[in-house]
Amino acid sequence: MEASLPRRLISTPVAGPLAALLLACLYFGLNTEQFFTGTNFSLIIQQVMVVGTLAIGQTLIILTAGIDLANGAIMAFGGIVMTKLAVDGGLPALLAVAAGLAVCAGFGLVNGLLVTRISLPPFIVTLGMLNVAFALTHIYSGEQTITDLPPLLTFLGQTFQVGQTNVTYGSLLTILLFLLFAYLLGSTAWGRHVYALGNNPEVARLTGIRTRRLTVGVYTLAGFVYGIAALLLVSRTGVGDPQAGQTDNLDSITAVVLGGTSLFGGRGMVLGTLIGALIVGVFRNGLQLMGVPSIYQTLITGILVILAVAVDQLSRRRTR
Amino acid sequence: MEASLPRRLISTPVAGPLAALLLACLYFGLNTEQFFTGTNFSLIIQQVMVVGTLAIGQTLIILTAGIDLANGAIMAFGGIVMTKLAVDGGLPALLAVAAGLAVCAGFGLVNGLLVTRISLPPFIVTLGMLNVAFALTHIYSGEQTITDLPPLLTFLGQTFQVGQTNVTYGSLLTILLFLLFAYLLGSTAWGRHVYALGNNPEVARLTGIRTRRLTVGVYTLAGFVYGIAALLLVSRTGVGDPQAGQTDNLDSITAVVLGGTSLFGGRGMVLGTLIGALIVGVFRNGLQLMGVPSIYQTLITGILVILAVAVDQLSRRRTR
Amino acid sequence: MTEPVLQARGLVKKYGHVTALDGADFDLMPGEVLAVIGDNGAGKTSLIKALTGALQPDSGEILLDGRPVRLRDPLDARRHGIETVYQDLAVAASLDIATNMFLGRELRKPGILGRVFRMLDKKRMREESAKHMAELKIGLRSLTQPVESLSGGQRQGVAVARAVAWATNVVVMDEPTAALGVKESGQVLDLIRQVRDRGTPVVLISHNMPHVFEIADRVHIQRLGRRVAEIVPGDHSMAEVVAIMTGAIQVSDGKSVVKDKDAAEAIGLS
Amino acid sequence: MTEPVLQARGLVKKYGHVTALDGADFDLMPGEVLAVIGDNGAGKTSLIKALTGALQPDSGEILLDGRPVRLRDPLDARRHGIETVYQDLAVAASLDIATNMFLGRELRKPGILGRVFRMLDKKRMREESAKHMAELKIGLRSLTQPVESLSGGQRQGVAVARAVAWATNVVVMDEPTAALGVKESGQVLDLIRQVRDRGTPVVLISHNMPHVFEIADRVHIQRLGRRVAEIVPGDHSMAEVVAIMTGAIQVSDGKSVVKDKDAAEAIGLS
Amino acid sequence: GGSGGGSDSATPKVGLITKTETNPFFVKMKEGAQKAAQAGGMELMSAAGKFDGDNAAQITAIENMVAAGVKGILITPSDTKAIVPAIKKARDAGVLVIALDTPTEPQEATDALFATDNLKAGELIGRYAKAAMAGEPARIATLDLAPGITVGKLRHDGFLKGFGIREGDPSVVCSQDTRGDQAKGQTAMENCLQKAPDINLVYTINEPAALGAYTALKAKGREKEVLIVSVDGGCTGVRAVQSGQIAATSQQYPLKMAEDGVKAVAAYAKGGQKPTGYTDTGVTLITDKAADGIEAEDAAFGLANCWG
Numbered sequence A, B: 001m002e003a004s005l006p007r008r009l010i011s012t013p014v015a016g017p018l019a020a021l022l023l024a025c026l027y028f029g030l031n032t033e034q035f036f037t038g039t040n041f042s043l044i045i046q047q048v049m050v051v052g053t054l055a056i057g058q059t060l061i062i063l064t065a066g067i068d069l070a071n072g073a074i075m076a077f078g079g080i081v082m083t084k085l086a087v088d089g090g091l092p093a094l095l096a097v098a099a100g101l102a103v104c105a106g107f108g109l110v111n112g113l114l115v116t117r118i119s120l121p122p123f124i125v126t127l128g129m130l131n132v133a134f135a136l137t138h139i140y141s142g143e144q145t146i147t148d149l150p151p152l153l154t155f156l157g158q159t160f161q162v163g164q165t166n167v168t169y170g171s172l173l174t175i176l177l178f179l180l181f182a183y184l185l186g187s188t189a190w191g192r193h194v195y196a197l198g199n200n201p202e203v204a205r206l207t208g209i210r211t212r213r214l215t216v217g218v219y220t221l222a223g224f225v226y227g228i229a230a231l232l233l234v235s236r237t238g239v240g241d242p243q244a245g246q247t248d249n250l251d252s253i254t255a256v257v258l259g260g261t262s263l264f265g266g267r268g269m270v271l272g273t274l275i276g277a278l279i280v281g282v283f284r285n286g287l288q289l290m291g292v293p294s295i296y297q298t299l300i301t302g303i304l305v306i307l308a309v310a311v312d313q314l315s316r317r318r319t320r
Numbered sequence C, D: 001m002t003e004p005v006l007q008a009r010g011l012v013k014k015y016g017h018v019t020a021l022d023g024a025d026f027d028l029m030p031g032e033v034l035a036v037i038g039d040n041g042a043g044k045t046s047l048i049k050a051l052t053g054a055l056q057p058d059s060g061e062i063l064l065d066g067r068p069v070r071l072r073d074p075l076d077a078r079r080h081g082i083e084t085v086y087q088d089l090a091v092a093a094s095l096d097i098a099t100n101m102f103l104g105r106e107l108r109k110p111g112i113l114g115r116v117f118r119m120l121d122k123k124r125m126r127e128e129s130a131k132h133m134a135e136l137k138i139g140l141r142s143l144t145q146p147v148e149s150l151s152g153g154q155r156q157g158v159a160v161a162r163a164v165a166w167a168t169n170v171v172v173m174d175e176p177t178a179a180l181g182v183k184e185s186g187q188v189l190d191l192i193r194q195v196r197d198r199g200t201p202v203v204l205i206s207h208n209m210p211h212v213f214e215i216a217d218r219v220h221i222q223r224l225g226r227r228v229a230e231i232v233p234g235d236h237s238m239a240e241v242v243a244i245m246t247g248a249i250q251v252s253d254g255k256s257v258v259k260d261k262d263a264a265e266a267i268g269l270s
Numbered sequence E: 001g002g003s004g005g006g007s008d009s010a011t012p013k014v015g016l017i018t019k020t021e022t023n024p025f026f027v028k029m030k031e032g033a034q035k036a037a038q039a040g041g042m043e044l045m046s047a048a049g050k051f052d053g054d055n056a057a058q059i060t061a062i063e064n065m066v067a068a069g070v071k072g073i074l075i076t077p078s079d080t081k082a083i084v085p086a087i088k089k090a091r092d093a094g095v096l097v098i099a100l101d102t103p104t105e106p107q108e109a110t111d112a113l114f115a116t117d118n119l120k121a122g123e124l125i126g127r128y129a130k131a132a133m134a135g136e137p138a139r140i141a142t143l144d145l146a147p148g149i150t151v152g153k154l155r156h157d158g159f160l161k162g163f164g165i166r167e168g169d170p171s172v173v174c175s176q177d178t179r180g181d182q183a184k185g186q187t188a189m190e191n192c193l194q195k196a197p198d199i200n201l202v203y204t205i206n207e208p209a210a211l212g213a214y215t216a217l218k219a220k221g222r223e224k225e226v227l228i229v230s231v232d233g234g235c236t237g238v239r240a241v242q243s244g245q246i247a248a249t250s251q252q253y254p255l256k257m258a259e260d261g262v263k264a265v266a267a268y269a270k271g272g273q274k275p276t277g278y279t280d281t282g283v284t285l286i287t288d289k290a291a292d293g294i295e296a297e298d299a300a301f302g303l304a305n306c307w308g
Ligand SMILES: Nc1ncnc2c1ncn2[C@@H]1O[C@H](COP(=O)(O)OP(=O)(O)OP(=O)(O)O)[C@@H](O)[C@H]1O
Pocket: C015, C018, C019, C020, C038, C039, C040, C041, C042, C043, C044, C045, C046, C047, C087, D149, D150, D151, D152, D153, D154, D179, D180, D181
């Protein structure tokens, strides 16, 4: 019944992205000395962890055939709420973090309600919320970057040693989150329902899934994950930054799609998203190490995004 | 057979957006003195004509269930090509414009080929092309704004009088383009095929429509329209600006969706897009006339984007 | 007289100007196979959607075992043991057969894995699905292939197997054999008999008169959004039933009354 | 012997590990109604998709009026006068009936409006659609309503009416009556007769044996991706045909040969 | 160097991180750095944010450059506070960090600062505008950058300070963000003119915005009556001063900042000293319509020293 492991690996939708990632690593490894070092890999993971975590929430939403343009802005707002409450508001750090997470989850909840109750397209809801969250961030922060954070808020930026390499707790948390969501989506009833919903909401409804409640739940959970991304961002940069996250919506979507998830919903895997995020991070890091000027990096990134997905597509066509 | 005109107007998908637009006009008209003047309306049209023209191409692509994230970048590149060839390259202005249009159409062609030949998702193709066109713009222009344009390149920025009001030729061209595409989509076989394609590509193929060729044609035509947008931009600003168009992709999508076109393809009208573009322009203009600070404008725009579509949705639900 | 298991009175459903249900009644007796027949657009699908919570009627009431119920969504109907095979939207295309079979009622692993970590028992679901599919004798290569790669008939088979597997109270099938081959249709009919024999009543919508006459205990004839007759197959010929269906003759108190003489002649009655 | 209009030799089509067509042959004679029958998954749809350009076979050849042709896409088939009603994907849901009827062959206004401005003649297309739909006697409220708001049967009717309206050479129908009511099915069968009577051959895929025996001049029996028999309905009983279809008996040179004795007995032969 | 811009470990590397990769100001800065790097036998690596204010990309760039083994990093911080922890990490790794154009907060977070004073640049044109208005009551439009970007705020505040008014003064009749974009500047000015047709003084964040404003004014036939002042000193801008479209602009010297920065890193790489403190690379008021009591250079000087 079960196919053999190698066969399953090839037929899994993550195979293409994984191959692209490995090829990129190989190329940069051959062309620069510093690429294949533990420190550099640790760095890449640190650099993708914020967008990667945002992309977890984005994956959930895209699996339901939605899209989230507001995630970067929600994260930025969550980060400001956490830091401002802790620093200016005098709240205990733990409470401030909780408040930030709650605000992000709240944004997700509102998105979910608008999508389900008024049947608004997710694109429009989150486009509107992008502006709302952006504006609230700037109004609430008064355009001020918030510094001098209590240690709890930057704890995830601390490192521990693995062999020779320093790894941040944040990187670890990100990886754990990916594994958690891979489990939830792949091995629980909830995950099945998310796929069914994205596949065909009417079928899902007729088979007795409470599709509205599920959708609202997905958006809220995604919002909560953006809250975690906010905490990761804060601990990575050590400040509350009202300018953060402005291109992270497209970046997170890129990671999701590079990871092989269909924008039409119902097909994809969250571990693919991790790979997608790493592809972007590896390219940025590798090109920088090779000393490619940034405008050419943009050019190459553009071409490679297309190439990576094209290779994936063509290889699938062949095995069909 | 034919329903009466008022009934048809209510059931037309453009009714909701139109109502939103009129309400907005009413509100701003009552709250500012300067809003309800011919000059102001002429101004609003000038301000939306570039994004509006981009949104025509965007509508075509969205109707085929695609999306174009690269249109602003393609336009910027086209604008630079036109102006640089005319000013630095010493080409006759007409030829320079033709070259710019050709380059834009060429980008569209490449997008279309990638979407059809390798079955890449339009989101990914145009995301990649966004980076490519952006980089090419900056490399080719050397970051220099190009000034001292020959008159032909700025002709569309000239005005003629209608009553008391100065109207630019560009505004006129934009309106004509909208009417042309409304005609093409609504009253020709090609238009029917575009809708059928977006509705269900497999059905379209089985009914004997050459779906690949049609798709490539749509992307190429859209690219050509972006070229016209480039000319409009150049004649409006009087320079070739490598920084142009960076937020126009999302802005044009906003206009399309506000105009009632479905992001899933096959449903919508290009005149709705005109209304959608005007809604955005009216809000920006009206809020500024009311003296609302920029950041609050962002907030309000966000809320209103959601509201406009929500009102549309709710009113449709009632008539159902 | 025994009490109907599932009953509806005066169901109305309008879509804009189209009246899909126009005061439809419905009665399902315990342990029977009730066929619902009618022209295209007669409102058969709308009727059973209302009966299974998939559609909210504008007015009218639904009674289960004589008690009025409100079915807000399909899950409510399911909880009352009503299982349905819908006409079009039966299965989630990109998911595999086993997942589709267990959608909405997944099995969890025993012990802590299932209770705390809510882990699915994929193996058991696959095995049980295989069992159910085998009962229908639909040949399948693998239960892990996505449903979209099946032929139309195979897909329909999955939906039927699912409904039969789970129903405890009523099974409703909207044209379950429409896409099925002769052999597979026969198996579905067998299955319907089995379900009835275990005491569960079945509602079968079908356009296939031979099937209806072969299996139905009673026939509900739907026309223009209403029940126009309830008959027992043995009492009427196939031609007569078709005539009622198309409005050529009318029934009052169980007796046929010729209404449209020309029409009745045209189909060979008189 | 007259030459077949449409012929296929040794068609093979594989989807990954699944062999949908395994060297299938096919012959359609002028002016006949040829029924194609077979179990679910026997490769009927794949066969006619290959014959109508909707699918590229991996190998094998297709001959039209004796000449080999390559049908690269459905438009090629259309140009050869082959019209098809596909099993699932028949109509564009959000477009109206008239648009669907004329999709890919829209009428333009006469004169300069049509020639230069390529303006559609919507009124005429609506009128002609109404005429075609009326022939099928499918009751419709308005031709401007989107197809997605029609019942399953009405939708099927649109696809059938379209194919019949346009075919000049061959009409292929993949289970056209599967979703249709008794009356509507009867009308489709009438229509098929009409088409044959005007000299156009029809290929009809159906699981409905009474229909097949009522209308088919010849029957092509498909099994496991191959044609296993070509018979004339009058020569064989329905039970025999079903037996061939399911592999219980085999045919060589037009004579039935019992193969699987148990199976044959099970279905009441021997 | 080796293939593909390679990583010949013999040549010391210097990194340049700008706010964006597309603003001519930063492009010029890169050119200057490139030239100085070549002259000093160093390899230049460059990186930039995706938009003004993109702190995350700058942090990533710092990390990658440290990983690539640069001796020193020159950075125009997008977020003056938010970048500090990342700079600290780089300095802890032994990398020399010099802020260009914009100081970090606190300024001591970097080893040294080579910069123009943006507040002063704003102040210069503010004072100029005050003098040029010659007592006429001002109706001011400010075409600003974007919410929360330091440079924009400094220039805006400097202008108000130089003009002798405070934020919220009634003479400022219209304020609008333009992102420094010409088309957006034009739209903003058009709307401002609708709102207050009698505007007679326009402050703009940079020269593209100023040219957009000029186009809008010209369409109204008011370009002669309205004073436009700006900041930057790019060549296009200075030419606009020469042709009278812009009355005055504060010129900055990105080339010099970058050259000095690279030289300092080169010196440090050779085992030399770390530079310290603030080096003002200067700002000059450029105008052809001198105003009484305001020190200024003419457009010819501006053209000779312009960038971009
Ligand atoms: N979602 C809908 N929107 C508009 N009209 C609808 C909708 N669903 C059904 N209808 C209309 O309601 C009427 C009854 O439809 P229904 O599907 O119940 O018929 P049916 O008896 O099941 O027909 P069939 O045998 O063809 O399946 C039809 O005229 C149909 O067009």
